[in-house]
Amino acid sequence: MAAPSTDLSAALVLASPQLADWLVVLPVVLMIGFGAVLMMVRKSVRLHGTIAITGLALLVLLDAALLIRISTYGPITMVMGRWLPPFGIAFTADLFGSLMAFVSAVVALAAGVFALRDIDAGGRRYGFFPFLMLLMAGVSGAFLTGDIFNLYVWFEVLLISSFGLLILGSEPEQIDGALKYAVLNLIGTTLFLIAVGYLYAIFGTLNMADIAGKASRLRETAPLVTLTALFILAFAMKAAAFPVNFWLPASYHTPRITVSALFGGLLTKVGIYALIRVTVMLFPVEREELSFVVAVSAALTMVIGALGALAQNDLRRLVGYVVIAGIGNMMAGVAIGTPAAVSGSILYALHSVVTMTALYLVAGEAARLGGAWSLSGLGGLYRRAPWFSAASLALFLAAAGLPPLSGLWPKVALLKASLDIGAWWLAAAILISAFIVTLALARVFLLAFWRPRPEPAPELAIARDWRIAWPLGCLTALSILFGLFPETVLDLSQRAATGLAEPSAYIRSVFPGGAAP
Template sequence: MAAPTSTPVDLSAALVLAPATFADWLVVLPVALMLGAGAALMMIRHRIDLHGLLAVPALALLVLIDAALLWKVWSGGPVTMTMGRWLPPFGIAFTVDLFGAVMALVAALAALAGGIYALRDIDTSGRRYGFFPFLLLLMAGVTGAFVTGDVFNLYVWFEVLLISSFGLLILGSEREQIDGALKYAILNLLGTTLFLIGVGYLYAIFGTLNMADIATKAADHRGSAPTITLGALFVLAFAMKAAAFPVNFWLPASYHTPRIVVSALFGGLLTKVGIYALIRIMVMLFPVEREELSLVIAISAALTMLLGALGALAQNDLRRLAGYLVIAGIGNMMAGVAIGTEPGVSGAILYALHSMVAMTALYLVTGEAARLGGSFSLAALGGLYVRSPWFTAASFILFLAVAGLPPFLGLWPKVALLKAALDIGAWWLAASILVSAFIVTLALGRVFLLAYWRPRADDAPPAPRASMTIVLPIAGLVAFSVVFGLFPESLIGLSQAAAEGLADPSAYIRSVFPGGAPIPAGGAP
């Protein structure tokens, strides 16, 4: 029999009754902006001349919002906003800590550079087939993955960025693009399936998918057979997403096929989402399981960085070479996950921030080199120094940064990872990092000598003048590496604080459960 309607019901235990402040809306505003701007471009799909003019300001606004969000998290701690007013763990929560906030901001900077470059790189046909709406949808998926506090919704945002990446990958419908897209789709769908199986298994074990709730309950299951199996599933799924050995062969088979700005966005952003998910799940939620699997992760990391570096050294096509350098960088980040200490995780986070900027810039530089020299082939290139001194200087700085040489940003994460590896006695992993860096230096030195320094064999026509849509993104990304290489304290501090927040998620949990959820063993009260 139904209760009398006059009986008062206390909803405060299940629903958020207080209105959200404007500052709280910063949590969801980046995703809402990208989805709304992408939908607006679809509504004016017949005015493709306006797409770039609207998309680039939207990306610039995304940078400002993410910067404000990072400032809020840095000054006040993790922030949570629940969807539909339902309190966690019943409602879907967006929870942003320093790790997610700084990754979202740097990703937005890389996307803005790509959007500006696309104003010239994407022709009328590419705009007609929806490059800019796909770009904004991609950023909605990337940002959503960085700010969600729910494992199932992490899977959903992976799907969003995967769908948009399919559209970007086949832009132009050339035979080579379709072939690359097929390989990309099959392997990524397999990784997504493994991720979904892991999500189902996770719910079967814990009865929840909220990350903070899992962190409070995981202490009762530490090191058991189900959680070890679950950890192995997640490691395999995210390793496939990040293109780590032995499931990395899809990346060099596909990343060289689309427009160069698409390759730049993929190389700079998509694999880093896989690394982000691996760090978030295995370091924050399942540290004991990560420790049990650390040797497997470390072996995969060493082989990934070494084979990626050797693959780059063997390439004649600049786009394929850049793809192998992306793989080598993934190995360095996985080394930080395998080490698992706060310095190791901090080094992996710092390397991810560096890689988002450096790999995006590397692909854009590759595109400009092909524009100046008329080919992506090292055998056909030459004399770029004579044709464009400014571009040669920017490329040289970028090559040093990618190789991890001083005084640029790429140096500091490698130093952090080397020290962390030596601190735990993993000398062979430290040696792998050094050998990989040496081979990468040789590969990039070969590119510089052949494509830039070597005189061109034939009389090339005068180089077309570079527009500001090419100069600005390349110069901006290179300047990022220079400035934070010379003055790395702020990024190093952010990375260390982010690693501390993952090792001790008590502040993250209090953000989701302000009423006082149990704190996991080892966490601060």
């Protein structure tokens, strides 16, 4: 067969990619591959744990390599099938995306190890581990893609896997929670899709680097504020920001606790990631126009989330509200929009991925030790499990934002940023929310850990289990390390925020030859 004689350089990337460029697609490929293998051995549930943990450990290594590579050499792009961007689908990872991908992988590994204990053979036969792999494929894809329609596709992938995880066990209350979750999330995803459609009509491109480059030219004529408002609404729904937050406490307490932990840690943060990516990098001027609305929503989200946490009796619902309070903090950074504030949001997101997952795991372990999910039924955990209680206290302090733990630095950054622009009420909301969350979590510690057990229960001999101790211990250690030695993470998140505010390196990585055609 004769080779075609046309000039291929007009359509294809002819330079062969460096091996390191593969790091940007491999996390997703790895997760889909492992998910596929797990589906093939679906009935041999004994193998699932080993295969899944191997896969997640490899994912952590790949994401670590990607993060190191990007922090040294800048953003990496690979375009599927050699097509020239913006026509081919580009995977572009910058510091922000790779940081989030790395932290999610670590948390997924911890949750996977915890699941070895928490998910019994029945849950595995329903496909917990294949769903977990596909969920991580969706999450990694969302963090690493450089194409906004592709971002939508990864949202769908993680949404569908999350439906599967949510109804693991098929209990009536799970179906009830899943219905609320599914309807609200499908509406959010549809809004996102509609917004992408408008965007394509305006720009004629879906590549994010291309959009960022073209936005300044189209700003005079195109209704970009409307478009940005649609995106903000869609992502706020995903992230569970007020007033579209009610699906989260209605559904996150129903599934297995590992699933809640994964959802609370990862899924809402994917929404925040997309929000920051679209508003800060693609439409900064429009974000400025809408910043007051976002700020009000952020302040209300923080305060309502914190108040909700104070009012709850069920541990899982309580943690759900703490997640929402954190979302408000991250939205505050988006509303302020200066690089310092965005770096505060990124820091908060990293802290929140680790801490919220760990809090759900604490809730699960507390319920296993104490035999109840409710604060009124729990008690005496400190006497029974001092190490576990110490770790829980550390995580509570971290979630509340008290020194010397990881929650402090993002809150300091956000406070400073909001005072810098004179938004004293936003700063006040951050402080009030932190105060109420402290109260709520102190209440948990007081009732569930310090208080003697409300009833003299039969002392069950509950053995210490590495599958619980290691994930909880490692996540707590991460949180403490970040609190005590914040320099590296602070520096990384500041550079990530600068990269978003001034995306020239991102654009150059997609279009090495210069401006988009």
